[in-house]
Amino acid sequence: MRVQTTDYTVSEIRSPASFITSRVFIYGALVFWAFICLFPIYWTITTSFKSAVDVTQGHLIPFVDFQPDWKGWRSLGLSPDSISQTSTVRDEFFKRFMNSVITSVGASSLAIIIGSLAAYGLTRYRYRFAWFKNEDISFFFLSQLILPPVVLALPFLVLYREVGLLDTRGGLILLYTLMVLPIVIWIMRDQFNSIPVELEEAALVDGLSIWGAFLRIVMPIALPGMVAAFILAMVLCWNEYFFAALLTSTDAKTIPVMVASQTGSQGINWWSMAALATAAIAPLAVIGIALERYLIMGMTAGAVK
Amino acid sequence: MAEQTSTTNAWPANSAPLDLIPPGRKRLGWALMALATFGLLAMILLQILYKTEVDAIGFETWRPVVYAYVLWGVALGIGQVLTRGEDGQRALFLLPALLFTIAMVIFPTLFGFYIALTDWNLSSFSGRRFNGLDNFWQMLGDPYYRNALFNMVLYVLAVLVEYVIAFGLALLLNAQIRARKFFRVVFLMPLMLSPVAVSWMIGKSLMEYRFGPAATLARHLGWDNPAFFSDPITARISIMLLDAWTFIPFMMIMLLAGLQAMSREVLEAARVDGATAWQTFWQVTFPLMLPVSVTAVILRIIFKLKLADIIITVTSGGPGGATDSVSSFIYREYRDRSNVGYGTMLAMAYLVIIVVFVTWLLKLANRFVRNVN
Numbered sequence: 001m002r003v004q005t006t007d008y009t010v011s012e013i014r015s016p017a018s019f020i021t022s023r024v025f026i027y028g029a030l031v032f033w034a035f036i037c038l039f040p041i042y043w044t045i046t047t048s049f050k051s052a053v054d055v056t057q058g059h060l061i062p063f064v065d066f067q068p069d070w071k072g073w074r075s076l077g078l079s080p081d082s083i084s085q086t087s088t089v090r091d092e093f094f095k096r097f098m099n100s101v102i103t104s105v106g107a108s109s110l111a112i113i114i115g116s117l118a119a120y121g122l123t124r125y126r127y128r129f130a131w132f133k134n135e136d137i138s139f140f141f142l143s144q145l146i147l148p149p150v151v152l153a154l155p156f157l158v159l160y161r162e163v164g165l166l167d168t169r170g171g172l173i174l175l176y177t178l179m180v181l182p183i184v185i186w187i188m189r190d191q192f193n194s195i196p197v198e199l200e201e202a203a204l205v206d207g208l209s210i211w212g213a214f215l216r217i218v219m220p221i222a223l224p225g226m227v228a229a230f231i232l233a234m235v236l237c238w239n240e241y242f243f244a245a246l247l248t249s250t251d252a253k254t255i256p257v258m259v260a261s262q263t264g265s266q267g268i269n270w271w272s273m274a275a276l277a278t279a280a281i282a283p284l285a286v287i288g289i290a291l292e293r294y295l296i297m298g299m300t301a302g303a304v305k
Numbered sequence: 306m307a308e309q310t311s312t313t314n315a316w317p318a319n320s321a322p323l324d325l326i327p328p329g330r331k332r333l334g335w336a337l338m339a340l341a342t343f344g345l346l347a348m349i350l351l352q353i354l355y356k357t358e359v360d361a362i363g364f365e366t367w368r369p370v371v372y373a374y375v376l377w378g379v380a381l382g383i384g385q386v387l388t389r390g391e392d393g394q395r396a397l398f399l400l401p402a403l404l405f406t407i408a409m410v411i412f413p414t415l416f417g418f419y420i421a422l423t424d425w426n427l428s429s430f431s432g433r434r435f436n437g438l439d440n441f442w443q444m445l446g447d448p449y450y451r452n453a454l455f456n457m458v459l460y461v462l463a464v465l466v467e468y469v470i471a472f473g474l475a476l477l478l479n480a481q482i483r484a485r486k487f488f489r490v491v492f493l494m495p496l497m498l499s500p501v502a503v504s505w506m507i508g509k510s511l512m513e514y515r516f517g518p519a520a521t522l523a524r525h526l527g528w529d530n531p532a533f534f535s536d537p538i539t540a541r542i543s544i545m546l547l548d549a550w551t552f553i554p555f556m557m558i559m560l561l562a563g564l565q566a567m568s569r570e571v572l573e574a575a576r577v578d579g580a581t582a583w584q585t586f587w588q589v590t591f592p593l594m595l596p597v598s599v600t601a602v603i604l605r606i607i608f609k610l611k612l613a614d615i616i617i618t619v620t621s622g623g624p625g626g627a628t629d630s631v632s633s634f635i636y637r638e639y640r641d642r643s644n645v646g647y648g649t650m651l652a653m654a655y656l657v658i659i660v661v662f663v664t665w666l667l668k669l670a671n672r673f674v675r676n677v678n
Contacts, residue, residue, distance in 0.1 A: 026480055033474060034491045036550070041494065043518065044506040058516040114401040121398030129403075141402065144410060146663050148611045150632040151656045152410070154639060154649045155417035164366035178409045181402065210394045239499040241614035242632065246639070256501040260618045270510060277502040288497035292490050295497075299555065300562035 041281070047274035048072030055270045072275030093258070093279065099248075100255040103169050104237035107176030108230050114177075115184030116226060120214060122185075123192040124200070138189070145182040149242045152178075157246060169252045175243050180233040187232070187301040191225030192218070228298035231291055238284055255280045326390050334387030341380030348373040378404045414656075421653045425646035433646075440650035449626050450651055453634040454658070456541065460612060460630060463545040464605050468598070470549070471556035476586075478557070479564040489561075496554040501618050504547050508534070508619035512543065534620055537627030544628050547615050552608065556601045563597030564590070599670045606666065610659055631655045 047055060049068035059065035070079035077087025121127070122138055129137065156175065157166070165171030195218060203213040219226075241256040248257060259280050262273050288295065348370055355363020382400050385393035424436040444450055478489055495503070512519045512533040523531035533543040571593070575585045613632035616622060622629040622637055629637075631651070638648040 026477055026482060029473075029477055030482065030488050033477075034488060037491050037494050039518075040503060040507045040511055040550075041498070043511055044503070047506070047510065055510070056516045058518055058521055060518065114405055117398045118402035121395060125395045125398070127396070127399060137399070137403070141406065144406065146607055146610075146659060147410070148632060148652075148655065148659065150611075150613065150635050151417065151652045152413055154635075154645050154652060155413040155420060157639075158420065158645065159413060159416065162367045163371055164368045165371075174409065178406065181406065185402070210391060211397075214398075235497055239501070241499075241501045241617070242611075242636070245617070246636070256499050256614070259499070259502045259505055262505075274506065274510075277499075277506050280502040281498040284497040284499070285494065288494060289490055292486075292493060295493065296489075296558055296562070299558045 041285075044274050044277050044281070047270055048272075048278050050271055050274075052270070072271035072273075072278075075269065075272035076275050076279070078275070078279070093276070096253055096255050096258045097279070099169060099252055100238055103172045103176060103252070103254060104234050106169070106173040107180065107237045108233035110173065110177045111180045111184045111233050112226055112230050115181050115229070116188045116222070119185045119188035120192050120218065123189055124197070138185075141185045142182050144178065145186075149179070153243060153246050156243075160247060167248050167251050171247060172244060172252055172254070175247070176237045176240060179240070179243075180236050183236070183298075184229045184233060187225060187229040187298050188222070190301040191222045195221050224294070224297065225301070227291075228294040228301070231287065231294050232298035234287070235284060235295070326388070331388045334384040334389075337380050337387065338384035341377045341384070345370075345373045345377040374408060417649050417653055420646055421650035423646045426643050427645055428643040436646075440647050441654075443647065444650055444654060449629065449634060450631075452626055453629040453631045454655075456627075456629055457610065457612075457631055459541060460545060460548070461606055461609055463549065464602060464609055467549045467553050467605065468556060468602055471553050471601070472560055472594075472598070474553070474557045475560035475564055478561050492557060493554045495551050498551075500548075500551050500614050503551070504615040504619050507550070508543070508547055508615070534628075535624060537624060540620060540624060540628045544616060544620065547619065548609070548612060551615075552605060555608075556605050559597060559601040559604075560594065563594050567593055596674050599674055603663075603666060603670060607663065610663075 043060075046060070046062055046068075049062060049070065049072060050059065050066060051069060051071055054066040062068045070081065073079035074082045075089065076093055077083070077085070077090030078093075118141065122134055127134055127137060132140070152175070160166040160171050163171075165174070199217055199221070200213045203217045204210070208216065239256065240254075241260065244252075244254045244257045245260065248254065259273075259276055262269075262276060351360075352363050352367060352370055354360045378400070381404075382397050385396045385400070387393070389396070420433075421440060422435060422437060423433050424439065425433040474492060478485060478492070482488070507519075511517050514520055514532050514535075520531040520533070532539070534540045567590070571589055572585060575589045580588065611632060612630045613636060616628055616630050616633040617636055620628045622633055626634070635648045635651050635655075638644050638651065
């Protein structure tokens with residue numbers, strides 16, 4: 001890199017004009033991308049309040065372009081005037097919603113439990129399993145990340161039918177656990193590596209057993225990492241569509257499958273579709289805003305050394 | 306499972322040698338493990354005999370065998386602790402995940418390879434029939450499968466464009482700006498939302514030919530016929546855009562973390578040395594970011610190789626299979642034709658291709674990162 005005296009002045013003291021230009025550019029780009037991120041969400045939410053005419057004429061702004069109405073939510077049985085009445089659609093929606101909650105929470109919890117244990121073992125102890133050493137076992141777990149769902153889908157379809165797990169939440173939980181386990185192990189390994197071994201040594205000297213040291217000393221410290229892994233796993237399970245579409249039919253159908261199967265015989269009901277989509281994305285939007293810190297922590301685990 | 310030693314020899318845990326375990330306890334452990342193994346094998350044998358109608362005692366489904374496997378795992382764990390003391394307790398950390406993954410991956414994959422060699426249509430009554438490599442030859446001559454593979458190449462290449470955008474966004478977020486947290490949350494949003502729900506709303510209504518705002522905008526910009534999903538090339542690009550919208554935040558967050566971890570001194574030094582912003586980026590920031598970039602891109606490619614849900618919901622492969630990814634093609638092969646045998650053969654072939662490709666990619670990335678730094 002050549003040092004030029006003229007460049008000094010240019011880069012050290014920037015002219016107000018170029019400063020303002022760069023500010024304008026930066027904020028312009030930020031706002032532009034924020035628009036790209038938010039507009040589809042805005043469109044989804046507003047569409048749930050539109051009537052057919054408003055949709056087909058491409059009206060955008062409520063109260064100015066069109067008069068919002070609870071149309072979409074009424075068709076789901078969730079609008080203020082229909083909430084007290086019985087509604088089969090609402091019952092179905094809540095059933096799917098609960099399926100989604102149970103499968104994603106169940107799978108994430110199971111993955112966190114067995115994943116954390118494995119990650120802890122792999123970072124602290126040296127295993128030999130025939131000719132497999134720690135690195136090989138770690139690689140075995142992480143390599144599951146590559147496995148595309150489609151490879152397991154059809155064998156599982158057949159196996160689940162034999163085992164009687166087809167169209168059950170339990171079956172989905174097992175598969176989702178498998179799906180998020182590598183990510184959980186990846187995050188937790190990073191977490192445990194950052195905890196000094198001396199803590200456990202002290203605990204062992206004080207008379208705790210191996211598991212005692214893990215449960216009472218290490219776990220509390222690693223809790224933020226576990227929360228991060230849990231939330232990331234939740235997001236992935238909640239949004240999963242492929243397995244759910246193949247392996248469930250009536251009982252265990254989850255929200256994404258319900259959303260995808262909404263094309264009615266007489267065309268698409270945009271408003272009810274939009275209401276359903278809003279309801280499907282709302283929980284995660286809330287989680288995303290409230291727990292953004294943990295999400296970022298989970299995603300960046302191990303990426304930066 | 307063989308012997309284990311702790312990482313640090315100074316650990317007091319190591320002071321409990323194997324000899325201290327009373328032989329009675331050891332025998333109990335061995336007996337328990339043997340009993341459990343015997344029980345599991347007997348259960349499997351019984352069920353096989355029942356299913357092949359050799360004997361009349363057995364269960365309707367194979368589910369009891371699953372329970373037996375879980376019990377066997379528990380017995381194995383207890384046996385480990387009984388026979389090997391503290392080493393057994395250490396093995397207990399790894400056992401659940403290991404047994405779970407082996408049961409859930411190895412067995413189905415092996416079973417999958419077997420299904421791949423059969424002619425098995427779930428909707429026909431003839432049932433499963435072994436037909437050797439017939440599926441394989443059929444696959445080689447299948448233009449739709451080749452097309453789906455070719456699409457995957459295109460979709461994977463699109464990752465590079467996503468990377469450039471993600472890097473740009475990460476730089477923006479890393480600049481001295483106000484409301485950084487707000488923008489970060491907003492930029493992260495697309496990743497959180499269900500791709501199915503969102504792609505439904507974007508693909509089917511926002512990009513709707515007649516009234517979608519995106520189509521209206523495109524008309525204003527001079528595109529007379531803004532049909533996003535009717536000709537093959539535009540349809541592919543639209544799918545890429547939808548997928549990019551969801552996953553750009555993922556790479557962005559990783560790159561942002563990399564940027565924030567970079568030491569300020571290096572950048573200061575470059576500035577003092579008189580480098581322009583452009584030079585600083587290419588000669589300092591970019592090379593330093595290379596390891597993070599490679600990780601982000603590889604992870605993104607791995608996710609991209611699984612791409613299916615957006616295509617299934619928005620185009621279901623159309624027009625004429627032009628947007629099919631391998632996963633969505635196999636999905637339809639099963640959904641429309643119930644062709645389990647052939648579909649599995651396609652999936653297995655895809656698995657082999659992916660494993661080879663990702664291994665090569667990792668090797669390449671390793672060499673690349675080492676050469677530059």
